[in-house]
Amino acid sequence: xxxxxxxxxxxxSRTYDSGAYEDPYDRIEDYRRVIEYAADHPNRxxxxxxxxxxxxxxxxxxxxxxxxxxxxMRGVEIAEQHGWLRLTYDDPKFQALNRLVAWVFSGGSLAxxxxxxxxxxxxxxxxxxxxxxxxxLGVKYAVERDDDPDRATELRPTAHGTVLGRVLxxxxxxxxxxxxxxxxxxxxxxxxxxxxxRLDFVDVYLLNRAVEFEDKRMLQVAxxxxxxxxxALAAFFESVAGESVTVSAKNIYLSSAAAQSLYEKIxxxx
Numbered sequence: 001x002x003x004x005x006x007x008x009x010x011x012x013s014r015t016y017d018s019g020a021y022e023d024p025y026d027r028i029e030d031y032r033r034v035i036e037y038a039a040d041h042p043n044r045x046x047x048x049x050x051x052x053x054x055x056x057x058x059x060x061x062x063x064x065x066x067x068x069x070x071x072x073m074r075g076v077e078i079a080e081q082h083g084w085l086r087l088t089y090d091d092p093k094f095q096a097l098n099r100l101v102a103w104v105f106s107g108g109s110l111a112x113x114x115x116x117x118x119x120x121x122x123x124x125x126x127x128x129x130x131x132x133x134x135x136x137l138g139v140k141y142a143v144e145r146d147d148d149p150d151r152a153t154e155l156r157p158t159a160h161g162t163v164l165g166r167v168l169x170x171x172x173x174x175x176x177x178x179x180x181x182x183x184x185x186x187x188x189x190x191x192x193x194x195x196x197x198r199l200d201f202v203d204v205y206l207l208n209r210a211v212e213f214e215d216k217r218m219l220q221v222a223x224x225x226x227x228x229x230x231x232a233l234a235a236f237f238e239s240v241a242g243e244s245v246t247v248s249a250k251n252i253y254l255s256s257a258a259a260q261s262l263y264e265k266i267x268x269x270x
Contacts, residue, residue: 002188005086006094007170012079013072015115015166020059027070034060078163082138089194096133097171100164101187102201103130104173107152107208112176115165120152126207130155139164180226186236195240202240203266205233212259219254219262 013025021027030053037049046064050057062068069077079085087094100117104110108119121127127143134141134157141161144154157164169175172187190198210219221237223230227249234252238245243258254262 001191002172003192004088004189006189007079007085007087007167009076009085011170012076012085012163012166015169016070016072016075019070024072028073028076030055030060031063031070031073034063038064075163075166078160079167082160082164084137084164084167089197092136095197095200096136097167098189098193098197099129099133099200099204100137101168101171101173102204103208104168105178105184105186106205109178110165110169110173110175115162115169115175117157117161117165117168119155120208121155122152122208127153127155129204129207137164178225180224182226184225184229186229186232190236198236198240199265202237202262206262206266210254217256217259219259221252221254222250223252224250 009028010025013028014023016024016027018024019027021030033053034049034055037053038044041049041052044052046061047057049055049064050060053060076085083093084097087097100108100119103119104117107121108117110117119130121130131141134155139157139161140159141155141157144156165173171189172185174182174184176182178184187201190201206219206221209221209223211222212219221233223233230247230250230252234245234247237252237254238258241254241258241261243261244255245258246253246255
């Protein structure tokens with residue numbers, strides 16, 4: 001179970017390659033030790049520092065003699081500057097991150113090699129919601145449109161987007177494909193989240209995936225994912241709506257009572 005504060009230095013560092021280390025976070029700790037020692041002993045060179053700290057000189061020389069930093073350290077510094085680390089449920093930036101996590105599940109993706117996020121939007125109102133969350137998080141983005149009328153417009157964070165993607169992954173957003181063979185589960189932080197966080201997650205999910213049956217006032221969410229994931233998602237919807245939600249092989253059906261309950265809480269899906 002994930003508990004606040006969310007996304008620590010160690011959490012984020014462990015999305016990076018470990019290099020010569022077993023634990024990527026050890027790269028950050030060694031870097032900090034080296035920089036602190038160098039500041040306290042400004043007349044000592046990289047060989048003396050390496051000897052004092054029992055570290056290979058080849059590893060620390062770029063840190064001492066240049067401005068090089070381990071990749072995990074750069075990522076942590078960027079996340080720190082944007083206020084994405086050590087958040088609690090009531091922080092507006094966590095609330096924005098929660099909605100982006102829901103968007104990755106329901107209408108986006110994280111690249112498997114770079115963690116770069118992509119968010120698909122079907123309407124200008126959808127894009128406005130994303131823009132608002134990007135603004136809260138201090139994220140710049142690019143808009144990509146395609147001539148294919150069946151393809152959605154995509155919003156892609158630009159500067160530091162890969163660090164944002166790593167933060168979303170730490171919170172539980174899946175990387176790469178979300179097919180029936182992929183091992184995907186809902187974010188653990190939702191288990192103990194306040195109602196507003198859980199409701200926001202459902203709101204984004206239904207915005208991207210729900211189809212309304214006007215004659216029955218039911219909602220259908222089509223998902224080609226594993227049975228376990230569908231069952232967990234249906235149970236989550238039911239817990240938020242407080243009304244019946246059922247599952248078939250590739251669909252989740254929110255009863256008219258469940259849909260009405262959500263209408264009252266978040267409004268009709270757009």
